Amino acid sequence: MIGKTISHYKILEKLGEGGMGVVYKAEDTKLKRTVALKFLPPDLTRDSEAKQRFIHEAQAASALDHNNICTVYEIDETKPAPGEPGDGQMFLTMAHYEGETLRDKIHRGPLKLEKAIDNAIQIAHGLARAHEESIVHRDIKPANIIVTKRGVVKIVDFGLAKLAGRMKLTKTGTTIGTVAYMSPEQSRGQEVDHRTDIWSLGVVLYEMVTGQLPFRGEYEQAVVYSIMNEEPEPIAGVRTELKKIVSKALAKSLEERYQNVEEIMEDLKSLKKEIQSELSQKESKKKSVPSIAVLPFVDMSPQRDQEYFCDGIAEEIITSLSHLEKLKVVARTSAFAFKGKQMDVREIGQKLNVNHILEGSIRKAGNRLRITAQLIQVSDGFHLWSDRFDRDLEDVFAIQDEISLAIADNLKLKLFGADRAIVTKCYTEDMDVYNNYLMGRYFIDKGPKSDILKGLQYFTKAIEADPNYAQGYSGMAFTYYLLGILGCEMPSKVFPQAKEYAEKALQIDDTLSEAHTTLGLGKIFHDWDWEGAEKKFQLALSINPNSSLTYSGFAIYYAAIGKIGDAINTAKKCLELDPRSIRANDAMGMVLLRAGHYKEAKKHLQKVTEMEPNLSLAYFLSGQVDMKESHHDQGVAQIEKAVALENDNPMILSALGWAYGIAGRKKEAQQILIRLKEMSRDRYISGFLFAKIYAGLGDKNRAFEYLEKAYQQRAMSLAVIMTDETVENLRSDPRFLQLLKKINLDKYVSL
Numbered sequence: 001m002i003g004k005t006i007s008h009y010k011i012l013e014k015l016g017e018g019g020m021g022v023v024y025k026a027e028d029t030k031l032k033r034t035v036a037l038k039f040l041p042p043d044l045t046r047d048s049e050a051k052q053r054f055i056h057e058a059q060a061a062s063a064l065d066h067n068n069i070c071t072v073y074e075i076d077e078t079k080p081a082p083g084e085p086g087d088g089q090m091f092l093t094m095a096h097y098e099g100e101t102l103r104d105k106i107h108r109g110p111l112k113l114e115k116a117i118d119n120a121i122q123i124a125h126g127l128a129r130a131h132e133e134s135i136v137h138r139d140i141k142p143a144n145i146i147v148t149k150r151g152v153v154k155i156v157d158f159g160l161a162k163l164a165g166r167m168k169l170t171k172t173g174t175t176i177g178t179v180a181y182m183s184p185e186q187s188r189g190q191e192v193d194h195r196t197d198i199w200s201l202g203v204v205l206y207e208m209v210t211g212q213l214p215f216r217g218e219y220e221q222a223v224v225y226s227i228m229n230e231e232p233e234p235i236a237g238v239r240t241e242l243k244k245i246v247s248k249a250l251a252k253s254l255e256e257r258y259q260n261v262e263e264i265m266e267d268l269k270s271l272k273k274e275i276q277s278e279l280s281q282k283e284s285k286k287k288s289v290p291s292i293a294v295l296p297f298v299d300m301s302p303q304r305d306q307e308y309f310c311d312g313i314a315e316e317i318i319t320s321l322s323h324l325e326k327l328k329v330v331a332r333t334s335a336f337a338f339k340g341k342q343m344d345v346r347e348i349g350q351k352l353n354v355n356h357i358l359e360g361s362i363r364k365a366g367n368r369l370r371i372t373a374q375l376i377q378v379s380d381g382f383h384l385w386s387d388r389f390d391r392d393l394e395d396v397f398a399i400q401d402e403i404s405l406a407i408a409d410n411l412k413l414k415l416f417g418a419d420r421a422i423v424t425k426c427y428t429e430d431m432d433v434y435n436n437y438l439m440g441r442y443f444i445d446k447g448p449k450s451d452i453l454k455g456l457q458y459f460t461k462a463i464e465a466d467p468n469y470a471q472g473y474s475g476m477a478f479t480y481y482l483l484g485i486l487g488c489e490m491p492s493k494v495f496p497q498a499k500e501y502a503e504k505a506l507q508i509d510d511t512l513s514e515a516h517t518t519l520g521l522g523k524i525f526h527d528w529d530w531e532g533a534e535k536k537f538q539l540a541l542s543i544n545p546n547s548s549l550t551y552s553g554f555a556i557y558y559a560a561i562g563k564i565g566d567a568i569n570t571a572k573k574c575l576e577l578d579p580r581s582i583r584a585n586d587a588m589g590m591v592l593l594r595a596g597h598y599k600e601a602k603k604h605l606q607k608v609t610e611m612e613p614n615l616s617l618a619y620f621l622s623g624q625v626d627m628k629e630s631h632h633d634q635g636v637a638q639i640e641k642a643v644a645l646e647n648d649n650p651m652i653l654s655a656l657g658w659a660y661g662i663a664g665r666k667k668e669a670q671q672i673l674i675r676l677k678e679m680s681r682d683r684y685i686s687g688f689l690f691a692k693i694y695a696g697l698g699d700k701n702r703a704f705e706y707l708e709k710a711y712q713q714r715a716m717s718l719a720v721i722m723t724d725e726t727v728e729n730l731r732s733d734p735r736f737l738q739l740l741k742k743i744n745l746d747k748y749v750s751l
Helices: 048-062 102-107 113-132 195-210 220-229 240-249 261-288 307-322 332-338 345-352 393-410 417-423 431-444 449-465 470-485 491-508 513-527 530-543 548-560 564-577 582-595 598-611 616-628 632-645 650-662 666-679 687-697 700-713 716-723 725-730 734-742
Strands: 009-018 021-028 033-039 072-077 090-095 099-101 145-148 153-155 291-294 356-365 368-377 383-392
Touching: 009 033, 048 072, 099 102, 102 145, 102 195, 113 145, 113 153, 113 195, 113 261, 195 240, 195 261, 240 261, 291 307, 291 332, 291 345, 307 332, 307 356, 307 393, 307 417, 307 431, 332 345, 332 582, 345 356, 345 368, 356 393, 368 393, 383 393, 393 417, 393 431, 431 449, 431 470, 449 470, 470 491, 470 513, 491 513, 513 530, 513 548, 513 716, 530 548, 548 564, 548 582, 548 716, 564 582, 582 598, 582 616, 598 616, 616 632, 616 650, 616 725, 632 650, 650 666, 650 687, 666 687, 687 700, 687 716, 687 725, 700 716, 700 725, 700 734, 716 734, 725 734
Parallel strands: 291 356
Antiparallel strands: 009 021, 021 033, 033 090, 072 090, 099 145, 145 153, 356 368, 368 383
């Protein structure tokens, strides 16, 4: 059918298929517009009832002209080829909408409350127009509702409209329509009116909010029994008003149900108005929250050898201020991205979306310090506060406290006992210990394994000199975590060490957010303790509400268990706090990819490559998006760019092998396998990386063989396997569920 011309419509691609038709995207060669053609299946062409229902659909939908109802242009019939017996194939010509069905949206998880209500209002608008013409749709369900890219709802498929009295169970227990969305009277095969559409709308609203159907069963008769006799499980965690609306829409008694669709529409509009008012108040409050970025201090020392010290002081101030809930503090990674760049602080503030900047300089000579600091208002460049401190080196802690308190005072933040204590908290008074700690942070932030190992040495020196230095143990813990997450060491080796040092840090001081976060990450990637991870991240954020690291981990957690909506929201918060961070941008790109939001993912990743042209992970993820959209040549090319930037990165090489396999380039995929096996002789390579290539090649047995090796290694990638697009073709295999059970993810399969 693809490429053929029917009448004056050139078939471009297949859009979908159902029991009552196959839908194609086509070009109207006369009017030069894109349309959708719905063909009655050939086996139903000779079915007079099916044919009549098809005509009913055209008549019902074409009688309606409304923004929330799919536009039908015409109904026509193909002509059989010369010499062929029988009739042609009937088809409808309809408007084509760029978007997706509501069913696909719900499949990724429950919708946000305000979005669900907005969709329900639009559906109600469309139904109201149909009911004006005495047309009852009778098959309202998510699959029959398209949501365009602009968020406009379109009701489609009027094939069952006006067919009163035909909704009875057949001998095989099936029905004409969709049982799960049928009203009690419709399920009984009784004559129905417009109130059956109101019931179906109630079911759809329930499903949008919860991600589940209100009436369920293993077979159709069981669903019908539930509809007739049972009440749906109460919706948890939503407004009482919404519960009342759903309950009234799903009233089994016709008299107790909404009597017309305008009634439910008005209740939904009223609720929407309340929510918008509250959101507006929250947004206004959010905008009034002061925000700040602390830039790295400039080294003005005679030898220019105090970069680590300057960076460390700025980072310590960031850490102190981050504990203040009423202040948004940009993370170190993004603030330090402008290091050494000659830019106006107002421009930096705009790029980081903050209204204040702290900049300063440090001159260290022997045991003497000169520290200058200026708090600048981004809107006009005015200095709100500035000071110079000429002190002995031992006074550095007091200077940090004075700067932090001055910032709080000038931003009109009232610090009470607990806040003041945490801002001025000192973990050691030993300058050598503190110096080693700052050196440790300096090196682990550089990235390469050699620098991370140097950082580890400095942290070790710090805790050897002061066995009660909690920050030193926390630094050690995070360093071991980095060695695991970057693939430098086998997770089963370094994660237990990270856990040991994090727990030691918290024994000394349980208010260290970083240590709680490190434990949470370990629970995801090593322990597969999902409930424990959630608790750790929640605790970490209660201590430090500005931790981009915690939000990043939390986003990964949500993506791992299939709560994609929560993952996106959390990744956005991480990106807000750390807009120029590779980790934050990587997390957002990955989550959008896992959510199936391919165009959003591409748009985000394009911004990342514009910001950082040599960021391999952006090309790596962008290529995977292309592969999911079946743009194989483009996807392979993108991942090849990533490999060119990081030729020895096993994760990116594995993705290229997978892409080659999907694209049918089996020899090249095999070459990547050989290369990874050679690399594994000298370094740790996760079994998961081999498994995904075999998955791309369609070799499920070898894929599961290597997934078992990954399990034995406690490979980190297993944590996100449930939503990983590269092993999607393995999910229907019983061995996949067995693996999920091993890593405690089986309970989340239905989310």
